[in-house]
Amino acid sequence: MITYIHERGCCLLQFYKIVSEGIAHNSYMIASGGSAAVIDPRRDSDCYLEIARKNDCTITHIFETHRNEDYVIGSTELASRCGAEIYHGARMAFGYGMGVHEGDRFALGSLDLTVIETPGHTEESCSFVLRDREISDEPYMVFCGDTLFAGDIARTDFFGNERKREMAERMYDSITTKILPLGDGVILCPAHGAGSICGAEIADHPFSTIGYERRTNPLLRIVKEAFVSRRITETPYTPPYFRQMERFNKDGAPLRTGMPRLHPLTVAELNPLRISGCQVVDIRAPTGFAGGHIPGSFSIWRDGVPAFTGWFLNYEEPIVLIDDFNLDLEPVLRHFVRLGYDNLSGYLAGGFAAWYRAAQEVSTIATCTVQCLRQRIDAAPPFLLDVRDKKNHTRVGSIPGSYHVYVGELPYHLDEIPRDTPVVVYCDAGFKGSLAASVLARHQYTDVTNVLGGMQAWMRAGYPVEK
């Protein structure tokens, strides 16, 4: 496409930020002079090829800021489709790509990317400093992966308790001696936004700068020892699927060519799968699940898939989706692809109604409003189970008398939850509560109620909160 003819010819800086929602992952694509680089590509990589096509450029470089734990990096996938070279930190032995070291530089038209090693989150973490030589030698942006986030700093707990102090110190040093000195005016391009499991406090700001972080990020306003101490006591959540991600991202994940297609399954096809072993994921809202569902299914609403499947689903048994109208399943499919779940096999054709129209067994989950919960507590207090994450539980406070287990860790705490007492689960809104209820039902709990609206409704109703 010929656009306005700049004197700089084809050396325009093209910049794209590609956000994968749910995992709140940011990848970036920059291009100049007909060549493009992608930083931390996701596995469903059509978007990068499409941008390259629109801008008449060729993807020549793929940079990984670090070996990821929370999603499958798309480097090998993308490289197989465009022939680009993959680069990552040299301080780990990867099964693919080439290692880079402090000070390595890469030219892309008038652009220049310089490597700075920024360990802490992982050993081999690197950041890439972007300059536009056409304009100036000043740094313009920094692709800093999982180091400094908007409002937070990446977790440093992946190497066991014994190395927690060391990694926290290295992170502190990386940020204070490598990132911050780039200057206040440098635009920060981290690998995650708000909602990521890699940083619980990340702000929902689309962009930040070193200057804004220096002034507002709480972790940059404490001294090194205070930061390290805090880190030593923290234990962020680590879902089981991280192990699979580590394998994939070290050795290279299986290649896909484009997106898989979801297979419509009839009830007659689903039932044998249930017998031989499959994972039924009900992606509807809590009230739909409460009103009726396939026995044994997980209640993971469509937008909860990226955050919660990794806690409960394995990579072997086929996964089947249940929806009402099977609308817009493609984003749901992408979530599974990004987490490496290539065992997704299909969805129930005709939706959940096909199930009961075929006279199959239907389970339900009881629900209650906060008003009804209050009355019930007064009458005969049930076992009140709070399944929110620690942070939410601690900061917001909880319903008096409740017991806290995070929904993801529920399977490991079943002996703490009585089977002879009615259980009432709640979270912040009712979605994670529905998931928790479905998990308990899978473990033969028979009297489980989910609180619609959870803590948000409880507080809105003006009921007492325990901190």
Next chain:
Amino acid sequence: MITYIHERGCCLLQFYKIVSEGIAHNSYMIASGGSAAVIDPRRDSDCYLEIARKNDCTITHIFETHRNEDYVIGSTELASRCGAEIYHGARMAFGYGMGVHEGDRFALGSLDLTVIETPGHTEESCSFVLRDREISDEPYMVFCGDTLFAGDIARTDFFGNERKREMAERMYDSITTKILPLGDGVILCPAHGAGSICGAEIADHPFSTIGYERRTNPLLRIVKEAFVSRRITETPYTPPYFRQMERFNKDGAPLRTGMPRLHPLTVAELNPLRISGCQVVDIRAPTGFAGGHIPGSFSIWRDGVPAFTGWFLNYEEPIVLIDDFNLDLEPVLRHFVRLGYDNLSGYLAGGFAAWYRAAQEVSTIATCTVQCLRQRIDAAPPFLLDVRDKKNHTRVGSIPGSYHVYVGELPYHLDEIPRDTPVVVYCDAGFKGSLAASVLARHQYTDVTNVLGGMQAWMRAGYPVEK
């Protein structure tokens, strides 16, 4: 667009069939030599303009086969956007357009449309016979509106009991003396397909021919008197919104310019509307509605909107939609536009979850499977209410001991339904049952259960059926 250069120059026949689902309405667009005609346009008329644009042609003629009752015709809307002339049968006084008579002919490039008057469904019904003079003087297609359908003949009951015989006879004559003589090889282009309220037996065939109908349409294989007798005893359903459609289609409906935009409403905005009077339509599936809904809302699942809103909703009070994730609302919006509901005002932002997160009152509806219903009947028989349409009720048979009232007519038969006994409603699958339950709840019935899977599940389970 230059495509393959035919010798016939630009006199290619372009033919499009545009299906509006739900009301199962067919409109047609034909073009030749740069001019196009639309037969029976729908109100959301962008599609015709878009086809004209793609084919470099101008819409010059709009033909109405008859004054419709089941949807708002888009003639005036489309004419206002493209300047075409509107034509309809001359035997009724319309507030717009020009009248046509038997034998009138219209040229469109090499095409030729000839009017034949085919009364029966309405007084002024016309059909349009298409010939391609470039090929032959033989008739090629007939746009026959509501006369002969694939597998059925249009209803003839719109002029009261006293004229039922007359209109049935006229319909029989129209078909046998005007349509059938066109010849077996003529392609039939009726205004409705399977699912229309204008012909309960319409086959789900995309196209038919006069020959195929002559051989297979049951109503064409009986003699005139048998046809008329049958018609005299029939009383097809006539939803209340038909009156509004008649007004709109006689005088011209209010003009829109393009599609309206749905307004996202917060709970804080919805509550005052509920007090001042609004119609809340819950477009989720029956299990979602059962699991929790806004008190007083109608349960009309998204694909049920065209068939059922016209029975219950008025044209004055604002209409608000409730969904879980507000996915793909645009087709739902179109359904309302086609039925003339310009009082659609918005949808609940954040979905039904926003409602309970705000600690609002939540109603539920009980559901049961057919297995559980069977047990319940054996234990303590409830009042079993069959809300399917007559045809379904009669042909398929019903659950022994049930009482039949069609869901659309429920409000007129409330005195037949006890208030001191549990009521169990069922339909064929569970969707219309949910609607019926919501209607009963609005009339203060407090113990209502909807059967998931309805008659389909009951029969699949092998339970006894009463015919």
Next chain:
Amino acid sequence: MITYIHERGCCLLQFYKIVSEGIAHNSYMIASGGSAAVIDPRRDSDCYLEIARKNDCTITHIFETHRNEDYVIGSTELASRCGAEIYHGARMAFGYGMGVHEGDRFALGSLDLTVIETPGHTEESCSFVLRDREISDEPYMVFCGDTLFAGDIARTDFFGNERKREMAERMYDSITTKILPLGDGVILCPAHGAGSICGAEIADHPFSTIGYERRTNPLLRIVKEAFVSRRITETPYTPPYFRQMERFNKDGAPLRTGMPRLHPLTVAELNPLRISGCQVVDIRAPTGFAGGHIPGSFSIWRDGVPAFTGWFLNYEEPIVLIDDFNLDLEPVLRHFVRLGYDNLSGYLAGGFAAWYRAAQEVSTIATCTVQCLRQRIDAAPPFLLDVRDKKNHTRVGSIPGSYHVYVGELPYHLDEIPRDTPVVVYCDAGFKGSLAASVLARHQYTDVTNVLGGMQAWMRAGYPVEK
């Protein structure tokens, strides 16, 4: 998707006609009861999978009406993606699929497809008669491949002069003893529409019926011997790529997974390709090509690709596209995929302007209007070359004094075209003339002019025509 709940349950007849423009190829997809069949799928097969997805059905059967010559059949491609079984006529040895014989029947929900053998176009040609048993045992449609078309009958010249009579007789018999007896009301679903190289007279009607053809098809109104005689004297065009298609369609073409991606090439990348041997296809309009083009390129405008690449391009050397703004290249790409050109390698990034901005050599072609041609003829008559096809040349007539060679066969007739005289080429509109001029330029003709508007403009100007 739950749509309106029919009593017939899920046995709805779904019918789709998929038209591939340019080659004017029709494939069809029918579904009932959750199973679908595709007749004569094209190679870019996403469309069928997408329809299956939307209708919650599984493609179980793929039927080939015959071994095609004019495009790559997509049977193996589609089967590899959905697991369907492939069926074709048993009277040829294919490298894949299963053979069917007269009378074989296939059930698909309530539908029934019966095989009738209809040789003539090829030895093993079959047609498939569709009945809907839910409605009647009468035939409803016939998928008749390359036998009877709307307004024409398929060519019968593929087996050499010695078998022309035999094949014409067999075609006549197939149609008169197998197709026509199905009845006037049966809908005809042939494999080609207007513009196909498989039938020069095909009408541009979207659908036809046996009755309409019986009454209007000129070839059905003559006796067998007249038909055969006509066929013996006819020699339809046979582009060289047909041989490749025959190989692919007999043995199975190479599998693709989805559509290929076009690679943007810079001038620096294109030049080495030109030296090592590549085929440059300029897809712009004649005036763009005339105003400047890369030396040696073919002028095949974007919509002319399906009809003309097969005459000139080989399957070995890489193909590069030249456009001005590289808009909407995807349909062009599809044309190449359908003809099996997997050697398409890319397009010039930045369009033709990138070429001259890089100071590369630019060729031009002279053009003239018909007014200017007339003056030129009067002054000093050039060698006037008519490159239209025979039919157009014969029926429309030509400019007095012109010499006729079809554009596709130009390379074989160069010795008939003088090199020492100015050559003026014309076709019907100017597009094929531009192609002819580009072919002559490739053969070192230096004084070639293309007539803008060709015969159409000549006649519009009221100039004399020679018949």
Next chain:
Amino acid sequence: MITYIHERGCCLLQFYKIVSEGIAHNSYMIASGGSAAVIDPRRDSDCYLEIARKNDCTITHIFETHRNEDYVIGSTELASRCGAEIYHGARMAFGYGMGVHEGDRFALGSLDLTVIETPGHTEESCSFVLRDREISDEPYMVFCGDTLFAGDIARTDFFGNERKREMAERMYDSITTKILPLGDGVILCPAHGAGSICGAEIADHPFSTIGYERRTNPLLRIVKEAFVSRRITETPYTPPYFRQMERFNKDGAPLRTGMPRLHPLTVAELNPLRISGCQVVDIRAPTGFAGGHIPGSFSIWRDGVPAFTGWFLNYEEPIVLIDDFNLDLEPVLRHFVRLGYDNLSGYLAGGFAAWYRAAQEVSTIATCTVQCLRQRIDAAPPFLLDVRDKKNHTRVGSIPGSYHVYVGELPYHLDEIPRDTPVVVYCDAGFKGSLAASVLARHQYTDVTNVLGGMQAWMRAGYPVEK
């Protein structure tokens, strides 16, 4: 849509930058807590409504940073469709909206926008400082309209020569005393990007920061007097359509509802328009225009429409577009809408080929390569006309012996261009040269040649350059 449930509830910061290409205009949309604001909306305002719909929010505020000259602001258009209030600087009398003053503050969920008055480009120019109170009281972004750009400072010449000094001084003060003190880490959101007529040196950076500009913007590295002196001598281009924009943007432009539809015109419809007076705009590339065009048409390639129509087209006579294949006309249409050209009436159906197929008169323009130009100069030097803008002319240098007139100002300099000598026009690439040639042809110049590749090719060929 329920996405990941943040503790901050619905107070997420949503941020969108909407770029209108060609005029290189940036508008911004921010939302928090269900309310949204748009800064400097464009006239084709569907994009904002669509974003609001996707984010379940309501647009409540529209801010104008200043009265624009280069496009029609969409404030009244958007307000009419969403009911938002419009705000602009109080120091000018607008025909709509409300005035704001230094220090005024607006809350939007957790966000806070503070007005700072920043005159210079216009009297009433304001900037809006964004803070996220949830995070900090530090400024986060500044929407600075036409003050500080990435790499440039907005023009200050709109108030005549007598006020050039004053306005330049006020601009300098606005930037140095209002914008820069916000701090290096603040993200800069100006109203224009690279290519805008409002700042010739704007860098093609997607975002900038105050810090990056402070360090790299050349105009921030000189003292006030140097800046003012430079400004006094500068005379940026001012196309005639600016006057219409000023009227529209002061009083409010005519309202549209959605985008207009382009009308396909036949040759028979176009010819009367040409007689009664219309403006034919040929949007093809230079070689297509050179190879043949409608006499009297302007050669403005599709991407040149926003930059060049305003120099040549009036707002009264109907505008007709000429393309080859009429592909993707919608972006072209948008360009006209944004410049307020509501007199766009259609496009030639069938493309330019329809013109010559109808045997109409065709004009051509000669072209030459730089190689051929060089030879020609050596043989018999033509009048060499350089139509690039001043900046390009001065910095890049020119072909020796050429005469410079900017293409936009050509009509005012015709007496400087000889009519008895061959004229060869060149620009940087060949597009503006084609436009210049078309303008000269409209003024009866008969021997005009356009240089393909222009200065870029000339330099690539290594030919001498005069500075």
